[in-house]
Amino acid sequence: MNPADELLTGKVNFCDSLTQYKRRKTREVYVGDVPMGGDNPIRVQSMTTVDTMDTQGSVEQVLRMVESGCEYVRITAPSIKEAENLREIKSELSKRGCFVPLVADIHFTPNAAELAATIVEKVRVNPGNYADKKRFEEIEYTDETYNAELHRIREKFTPLVEICKEYGTAMRIGTNHGSLSDRIMSRYGDTPLGMVESALEFIRICEELEYFDIVISMKSSNPQVMVQAYRLLVQKLDEEGLQPYPLHLGVTEAGEAEDGRIKSALGIGVLLEDGLGDTVRVSLTEAPEVEAPVGQILVDRLVGRQGHAPIANCDFSVYHPYEYQKRQTDEVINFGGGNVPRVIADFSDIESVEMKDLKAIGHFYLPELDKWTMNDLGCDYIYTGTRPIPFMLPNGLKEILDYNTWLTVNSDANKYPLITVNEIDKPIDSKCIFIQLSTTKLTPSVIEKIRQMTNAVLILKTNNQHAYADLRQSFVGLVNAGVSIPVVIERSFPYLNADAMMMYPATDIGGLLIDGFGDGALLSMAQVKGDRSERLAKAKLYNSTVFGILQAARTRITKTEYISCPSCGRTLFDLQETTAMIRKRTDHLKGVKIGIMGCIVNGPGEMADADYGYVGSGKGKITLYKGKEVMKRGVPSARALDELIELIKEDGKWTEPQAVL
Template sequence: MQTIDKPLRDLDNNLFDTTIHRRKTRPVKVGNVTVGGNNPVVVQSMINEDTLDVDASVAAIRRLHEIGCEIVRVTVPSLAHAKAVGEIKAKLAQTYQPVPLVADVHHNGMKIALEVAKHVDKVRINPGLYVFEKPSSDRTSYSAEEFAQIGEKIKETLEPLVVSLREQGKAMRIGVNHGSLSERMLFTYGDTPEGMVESALEFIKICESLDFRNLVISMKASRVPVMLAAYRLMVKRMDELGMDYPLHLGVTEAGDGEYGRIKSTAGIGTLLAEGIGDTIRVSLTEAPEKEIPVCYSILQALGLRKTMVEYVACPSCGRTLFNLEEVLHQVREATKHLTGLDIAVMGCIVNGPGEMADADYGYVGKQPGYISLYRGREEIKKVPETEGVKELINLIKADGKWVDP
């Protein structure tokens, strides 16, 4: 009979490591926010107002920023839009405060990008659309010479923008989308994560040849398995090439409602748990403000940021001594404005103290009609159920951890 000489924990310590070890990346400044390095994962969103409507755009950006969105993207489909962004930036500074802005530039956007680069902190370009490659109906492949020729055309078109951003100390996001790979990449690599990665690397190498490295990279797809594969391959190739650029994570076109949130969490959360990702956006077909709570919930669940109360609550069973769903709602409504606390709401004594051992405060049903309040593992007092929430607040106040809503 075979015996095990060492405990399992000695064989592979990684199995017991509960810390997420983030991939080391270079810091890239976007206005007054820094993406990458040792900085927290940054939350982004995008307004859906027409950028030509300066007042509406300013109001939308402000709404997002006030609820925690740290970088805001605007679309810039024309030169007029690019100039309007200058007015938006100025009005934000005059009426609110500077907000890090990113301009989305597509479709032969060199002139647009050069104009908007004066006004924003980062320009996002899509390699599949930045230089339009006219498709040919009878083409079956690209020769190496044709591939290289288009690569030179891309460099010629991209260089003025790179030089402008470099001289201004601003940033660029090379944002590859699975659904908009260029024909050249599709013929050469197929509709694959490899094609996405090679598309990004082509643009990265052009930037590096011009001594510009204020880059953030994204590899978005609407299908989670494709998105995961693309980011993982991107990291592998960057590691092989000695690149340390931060990554912006997102599942593009995730949809709306519960499924849109689950889909985004499946993609973004999986990569963050692997240590991949420096900034995120949850792309919902809803008001942009709805995206921000989802971002923070993902980050908090993984222990990457603490921006709200963490509630620990059992699922309820026949042993539960009060209406757990209702009481959890009452506790949440009374304390949800606090930050940095863990509060447990447990229905009975069987699992209560053990399951909530890591919580700052506990609210436990010990006997019918009464609630036991805990500070950490210590039971502080037993109070009537009708006074439970009020007494929990008093306990938090007594510890100096309460702030008024």
């Protein structure tokens, strides 16, 4: 059997239940005096950005990180000298009364890992570059030559394992999607299975040597790949009878601000919902002390989750958690079929809507030209409930009204009725009917009625605390029943702060999208408080959040994507400042992916599927990539951005920015 085909075999057993929240029981691993896994809380951690040789700077930053909620702190050790200086950092922290467990981050340098393992509480090694070199070469292996490579890896890795056993040091075996070795890529391809096998090779060696203080991660800048890899990892550990090791969750190079939070929540949050994960790290291109509170938002959401309302079980054999398979739907207007997911904005609670108000949802009226225009975040539909828009809408924007209100305006072809389950039997003459109902109303009789409708779009919502699982079960039930109408996912979050308001729907809606479910999204404003201006501001946040979720799930690309690392002691330039500078010049390039990496460790590998890369290669020097190919080396940072733009122009992907609306 081709190894990649294994993705499609075996039962779904990556979590204890697809309908009931239950955290996966893992092996307890002590990291210093702070254990993870087992019955311990989900731990939150982050990584320093100060040069590891700057002892005092590192100590001060660690103290700030611990104050912000970090329970473990990771510090890069790219060579022997940095590994040795971990001793000084640890000593200074002890003098300051701080005993947070330290984790040494290792790439390429086994001797640094072996030294660090005698000093700190945990070491992180990357299977892709600990014993292998990456040259982006395709290599033909026989079973004999492949096994010889595994023997070589064992010889190189065993000394570290023995040191960790002797010193009681924990280890994270951390696979990164972008740094899979040429050997793994040649046999398994650029796949979640390749990521899993990369880690399993090292785990098998550890178990043969009777070393079990292991934590595992499967990181990717693409949340879909990341989620699939973790799910597959758990299944493979179970199939091989290996220990149920704790999982370290993270979306690598998530980026900054809204994009970083949404992408992180989509990947980490989905796994947490299914009970996977024992420690989390949110990788933001921001100060490291910002990361722990953001990660804590996702962890805190699970408090009390075990008491959620019951969710009926169903036949999940049609569910594909290890690969993307979009639910097949019929096209209704521009929903479903081959269309991208549609965005519905909720203006039902905003009185006396004026033309200028629509700028909150990406539509702009230009009075001097007496015309409408829109930006890349212009929504597709606007739900107004019982308050019809009193002016002609811009071309392309359509309105949804409650049924009884729609009856008064149904001569307008761009207005559509929304009905409830109680109105489903009414004869309605409309090209499209929106049916809004809760998952609890999806009874067999209702499902049979909507199955026979050819002009309906279902707007599906839930009040269950375990929302992602409840909605997933409903989608699977619709597939099992042969229902092919498009489905819009509706969520409501009335009382959240700005970060949580981006992250909760990213988990619930984004998770379904990467599972192949959902033809649109609606964030309800029904319970939003505040005056008119506050509700418009919230409508703007909701609209940009939905588009951000679609982008992170790779289901609708509307803006430039930045794959930027969170910085560390290896970084060769100010990542936050540089990312902001690059974003300012390029954020109009819809669909272009730009990797911004602080050093060569996070260079051509970690940015994985970026179209272009901007990578630190020395003090004041930048290497520019096109895909994984080096285009220019040693470019002075003062002109590197201009030369990056020239590369984009040479490929015909550059457009001039339009005036900001």
